[in-house]
Amino acid sequence: MKNKIHPKNYRLVVFKDINNDKIIICKSTIKTKEYIKINDKDYPLYKMEISSYSHPFFTGEKRFLGKTGPAEKFKKKYEKYNKIKKNYNI
Template sequence: MKKEIHPKNYRSVVFKDINNEKILICRSTVKTKEFIQLNGCNYPLYKMEISSYSHPFFTGEKKFLGKTGPAEKFKKKYEKYKKI
């Protein structure tokens, strides 16, 4: 294993799922600009659009998150070139 290649700035970070307000605290090196107060401690806050708490694979539910996929974007972009 190579030495001195791993980051040294691991710290506890709060990951928050914005779809259902669930949180997870774990150690990470992710850069954040926001902070949150939990249990009397100030933690860096990282907001996620999807996590295991809201992903359809883990929840068993189908949910539309409001974003279009690549196929829909492609169709919309080239719809004006469709021949009649």
């Protein structure tokens, strides 16, 4: 491995899944602005939209997470062009 490429500022950080309020505590260098108190100790808090606790692959559930994905945004953006094509039989 190369020397002097890894960060030195690892610390315990709380990663919180905002869909179900589950938490994971592990070492990280991620920058955070919020803190959370667990067992009378303050930890930096990072809020995640999805984790293994809520991802359908890991839970086996099919559910809508509330946000539109890239495919839906693309279809919505270009659906007006499809209407024009149909009118001109292109």
